[in-house]
Amino acid sequence: MSExxxxxxxxxxxxxxxxxxxxxxxxxxxxxxxxTRTVYFRDAFPERFIDIGIAEADMVSTAAGMAASxxxxxCNSFAIFLTAHCYDQIRIQIAYPNLHVILAGSSAGLTQGxxxxxxxxxxxxxxxxxxxxxxVLVPADGVEARAMTLAAAAKIDGPVYLRLGRYPVPxxxxxxxxFQLGKAVVLRQGPxxxxxxxxxxxxxxxxxxxxxxxRQVQATVINMSxxxxxxxxxxxxxxNATPLVVTIEEHSxxxxxxxAVAEVMAEDGYGARLIRLGTRDxxxxxxxxxxxxxxxxxxxVAIAERLRHQFxx
Amino acid sequence: xxxxxxxxxxxxAAELRLHVVRMMGAGKAHxxxxxxxxxxxxxxxxxxxxxxxxxxxxxxxxxxxxMSKGHCVPAQYAALAMLGVIPLEELPTLKELGSRLQGHPxxxxxxxxxxxxxxxxxxxxxxxxxxxxxxxxxxxxxVYCLLGDGETQEGQVWEAAMTASKQCLGNLTAIIDxxxxxxxxxxxxxxxxxxxAQKWAAFGWYVREIDGHDMDQICQxxxxxxxxxxxxxMIIAHTVKGKGISFIEGRPEFHxxxxxxxxxxxxxxxxxxxxxxxxxxxx
Numbered sequence: 001m002s003e004x005x006x007x008x009x010x011x012x013x014x015x016x017x018x019x020x021x022x023x024x025x026x027x028x029x030x031x032x033x034x035x036t037r038t039v040y041f042r043d044a045f046p047e048r049f050i051d052i053g054i055a056e057a058d059m060v061s062t063a064a065g066m067a068a069s070x071x072x073x074x075c076n077s078f079a080i081f082l083t084a085h086c087y088d089q090i091r092i093q094i095a096y097p098n099l100h101v102i103l104a105g106s107s108a109g110l111t112q113g114x115x116x117x118x119x120x121x122x123x124x125x126x127x128x129x130x131x132x133x134x135x136v137l138v139p140a141d142g143v144e145a146r147a148m149t150l151a152a153a154a155k156i157d158g159p160v161y162l163r164l165g166r167y168p169v170p171x172x173x174x175x176x177x178x179f180q181l182g183k184a185v186v187l188r189q190g191p192x193x194x195x196x197x198x199x200x201x202x203x204x205x206x207x208x209x210x211x212x213x214x215r216q217v218q219a220t221v222i223n224m225s226x227x228x229x230x231x232x233x234x235x236x237x238x239x240n241a242t243p244l245v246v247t248i249e250e251h252s253x254x255x256x257x258x259x260a261v262a263e264v265m266a267e268d269g270y271g272a273r274l275i276r277l278g279t280r281d282x283x284x285x286x287x288x289x290x291x292x293x294x295x296x297x298x299x300x301v302a303i304a305e306r307l308r309h310q311f312x313x
Numbered sequence: 314x315x316x317x318x319x320x321x322x323x324x325x326a327a328e329l330r331l332h333v334v335r336m337m338g339a340g341k342a343h344x345x346x347x348x349x350x351x352x353x354x355x356x357x358x359x360x361x362x363x364x365x366x367x368x369x370x371x372x373x374x375x376x377x378x379x380m381s382k383g384h385c386v387p388a389q390y391a392a393l394a395m396l397g398v399i400p401l402e403e404l405p406t407l408k409e410l411g412s413r414l415q416g417h418p419x420x421x422x423x424x425x426x427x428x429x430x431x432x433x434x435x436x437x438x439x440x441x442x443x444x445x446x447x448x449x450x451x452x453x454x455x456v457y458c459l460l461g462d463g464e465t466q467e468g469q470v471w472e473a474a475m476t477a478s479k480q481c482l483g484n485l486t487a488i489i490d491x492x493x494x495x496x497x498x499x500x501x502x503x504x505x506x507x508x509x510a511q512k513w514a515a516f517g518w519y520v521r522e523i524d525g526h527d528m529d530q531i532c533q534x535x536x537x538x539x540x541x542x543x544x545x546x547m548i549i550a551h552t553v554k555g556k557g558i559s560f561i562e563g564r565p566e567f568h569x570x571x572x573x574x575x576x577x578x579x580x581x582x583x584x585x586x587x588x589x590x591x592x593x594x595x596x
Contacts, residue, residue, distance in 0.1 A: 026449060048449060050480075058438045058472035065442020068420065068428055070373065071449065073442075088432050089469075093439060096429050097421040 004168035010142035012037025079105025080121035109250035111167035120284030126255025140202035184234035190218025207300035381436020434467025463495030478517025525550025
């Protein structure tokens with residue numbers, strides 16, 4: 001297994017590459033540049049970096065003005081502050097006119113850890129997914145975080161929400177992986193059930209699939225790293241191929257990956273069952289990342305134990 | 314400024330007010346008060362101050378105007394129509410289904426509208442972004458942002474105020490349309506507003522207070538602001554809500570309200586009389 005990396009690290013490094021390739025890229029941060037890893041960009045391109053201070057809404061609206069003037073801004077803060085605190089600004093000033101602004105929400109999910117509910121973003125995917133024009137991306141590992149960071153400037157013209165974390169994960173994608181917006185990736189195939197995961201949970205899903213295989217339950221694993229536009233074809237394919245679909249996310253089961261997949265299955269489904277794993281309409285709390293994943297049943301062991309019983313094994 | 318030019322600006326302001334009231338018409342709720350209180354300022358910006366090519370509203374070096382108090386966008390629509398950026402005939406489609414002329418500014422729909430506003434308090438940050446972009450892209454344009462006095466109750470305005478002075482945005486001028494009324498009543502009923510000028514000065518801005526209906530004072534203040542190259546400028550314009558129509562002036566119930574057909578005709582008659590007077594004076 002490869003070395004573990006945090007997606008925010010891969011993002012911060014890739015941002016310097018983006019800055020080199022695109023002179024119109026600017027980076028804004030709200031007093032978290034060491035934590036969000038935009039400090040690398042700041043050091044490389046100080047004239048294109050602005051620390052707006054502890055004023056997330058001001059940052060987002062400023063970025064909109066810059067985008068309307070031909071720049072490509074990357075806005076940075078913790079995921080919850082960026083999405084929840086600035087929802088109105090993102091909605092009216094960025095999503096409505098379809099401006100090319102990248103919103104990088106860092107330290108997302110339960111794995112934010114000790115800071116507790118105020119800082120643990122369990123609703124950000126749902127919030128961003130509701131906005132017309134918004135693209136919602138959740139990288140599974142460092143490889144994908146880099147690929148998405150580059151694609152957000154070069155391949156997408158419009159608003160992007162990029163969900164990043166501070167939880168070290170091994171690379172699950174190979175170095176040659178090419179990110180395609182709205183295209184899910186099948187990482188493993190088995191006939192019994194499909195695990196559809198995003199972000200840190202992709203690695204957890206792969207490990208759970210291994211444990212299930214030991215019990216003669218063969219799982220398909222899909223990395224659904226674009227939540228919007230969702231790869232409907234991949235969901236429909238999974239429903240056809242296996243009788244059970246399980247979504248796994250480090251986010252509320254309401255409105256996020258599980259919500260998006262449920263919507264497709266309800267409208268276009270053929271009767272496969274769905275289990276949504278994630279947080280169940282509750283706030284987070286202080287604890288270590290691993291303790292919190294354990295508590296919410298989001299470890300490979302907990303997932304495999306729960307799912308093997310579906311097959312009586 | 315020579316007297317002829319000043320007179321012509323006053324005539325244009327009167328014409329702009331007439332367009333505003335005609336496009337709003339009777340029987341539908343509209344933001345008469347704020348659109349009319351800002352009419353002289355908007356006129357001075359588009360017909361006196363801004364470097365602007367109506368043939369090419371996306372010209373990268375144009376001066377930019379952000380209507381942060383987005384509900385007063387009819388005044389901006391009128392100016393853009395008078396310049397020929399949008400057709401004059403389109404104005405009466407304001408707020409109708411299928412019209413580009415939304416109730417609040419939609420930058421992606423209407424040429425000449427720079428940013429989406431309507432949720433108050435966000436426009437000054439947006440203007441900062443445009444002013445910063447000029448520095449980063451080494452362009453030489455000015456950015457103007459019109460705020461309501463009530464709008465300054467939004468906290469983001471003060472976040473933006475601190476950003477603009479920290480970033481030394483000498484190419485930014487904000488103007489407060491100080492008409493002394495918000496949607497329900499006076500701003501001071503809800504928050505301590507004064508001393509407004511001292512607040513902006515303390516935030517690192519150049520500040521000047523003017524009569525926002527005195528065209529000469531408006532133009533002089535805009536010239537003064539452009540000279541301030543090392544910090545942003547704030548022009549606090551004292552205005553009258555509904556200015557130009559006797560029975561609307563200073564009346565909070567016309568913040569967003571319909572006129573009856575009779576009221577509309579009376580309003581148009583008053584504005585036409587004013588315009589006629591200015592045109593006769595000019596001869």
